[in-house]
Amino acid sequence: MLNLLEMEQLAAFAECGTLSKAAEKLNVSQPTITRTMQHLEDEFGVPLFQRTKNHIALNETGMRAVEHAQKILKAAEDAVEDVRLFDRSLHTITVSSCAPAPLWHLLPELSDAFPGMTMSSSVKNNAAVLDDLRSGACLLAVLPDHVLSSHISEEDYCCIPFMKENLSVCVPPFHALAEYDDISFAELNGYNFLLGTRLGFWDEMCREKMPASRFLVQTDQFTMEEVIRESSLPCFVTDAVSYDRDIYRDRIVIPITDQEAKIIFHAVFDRNNKKYADVFRRLFRV
Amino acid sequence: MLNLLEMEQLAAFAECGTLSKAAEKLNVSQPTITRTMQHLEDEFGVPLFQRTKNHIALNETGMRAVEHAQKILKAAEDAVEDVRLFDRSLHTITVSSCAPAPLWHLLPELSDAFPGMTMSSSVKNNAAVLDDLRSGACLLAVLPDHVLSSHISEEDYCCIPFMKENLSVCVPPFHALAEYDDISFAELNGYNFLLGTRLGFWDEMCREKMPASRFLVQTDQFTMEEVIRESSLPCFVTDAVSYDRDIYRDRIVIPITDQEAKIIFHAVFDRNNKKYADVFRRLFRV
């Protein structure tokens, strides 16, 4: 029977052109390669090389054998890779969320519900979350109400509302906006805002609703908080974070009136997933 | 690195269900299989089995690994098979002919032209010969003139006429047909004939041209000759065999007048075959 180590040496020889180079590449002695090539000819039962006294090269048949060797080696590598990933998937709950806040609730609950399993979560925009759900890249998706009806079939997927989040702007008392009791995106459009990163669909929505505004993106949380404290630039908060935190103490929170600022997050998962559908249903108390 | 022998043992275990059965199947001791399964788990780096004290079974990951193992094993087997066939093809001139007679001329000439190579020839009906030519199953095809124009593109294939064969019927002197100087298929239609086997397109043609006739097929050459000698049943001969052979000495040969009985055989081969096209052209003196 063929031998993957020998296949590898054959492929290396094809790549390097001489036995010595191949030996060096694979950190074995050169006679080892000689022997392997002889053995391979035995295995295949046909000549694979053109030999002269001090030269050896693949013949036409040999090249054909090399192609097979490469294919088989790749299959073997892929097999290990795939089996490892599969094993990992058996011990991992993957969640793709359109916003960060739902994960703060969800991940601890999932950890309790699936003791011993790894949680793997990511925050993406709605389209990317939908892709993950459809491709199976995530077991559980978190999506806002307004994308469900248009993009998710109730037949295939179970959608359970489990959390609300309402967006507000947050300004210092002396700011021009501070006098509003509530406000709309239309009225906010044109102001510039501080904005965090990894906000999922919020990022996209803000840019759509306030196209005239500029968003001053802060990638570092500490920097963000310092700038909020020390500047009068408006920023966003939601009721998913505590308003009374230190940094917001001196600011005024103004709810946004648009429907799009009042999000109901849904947990979405494959109805037919035998392993998880029931547990998810129980988890969300339905 | 994975090992094909171990893959084979894994596949055998999957098939047999117990280590002992797998060991028996592969003619190795049972501890060998135990060790291999342990080693495989090391290789993959993840658990592949559910073990109790005296039972072992594949887990979900293990089944996945088995699928890969089977795929890889098949690829390895196919590789050897393919490389051997390829090597053989390098040393074999394959000819598919629509009739036996052209081969009598062709094969000796090819043997001379390609010393050291093996000749592999077969006689098939026209459609099968065309298939062989198109699929590359033969390097050289022998086909009658009338199929060329309709089925062969001059752009891709080189067609060279190299031999004629004319069909006659052959009857004893006292037979009803013996008075004809020549004769047509229409006139022959309804008579029953002795017929050999492996006649290529001749067989098909006879049955088409003389649908009312019955053909008494003789698979054995010796039997055929005895029946010709001892019966008055008509049979066929062509000018490619010597009429004056012993068995025909007492019979009368009547040429068939139809155009379809006067065949011009063409050698047909791939114009773009770098290795053989030129030699074939020279061989047929074009």
Place this chain on the structure above:
DNA sequence: ATTAGTTACGCATATCGTAACGATG
């Protein structure tokens, strides 16, 4: 008591590297 799987031990063989050799440009 039989069947299944794992572990331990010792031997046979396979495999590798070093060294010596032969050929070529």
Place this chain on the structure above:
DNA sequence: CATCGTTACGATATGCGTAACTAAT
């Protein structure tokens, strides 16, 4: 004479089978 491939030889490692052990039915 430097490079490349092959052959020979000895050390080591690998892999196998036998046998002994444990657990379960």
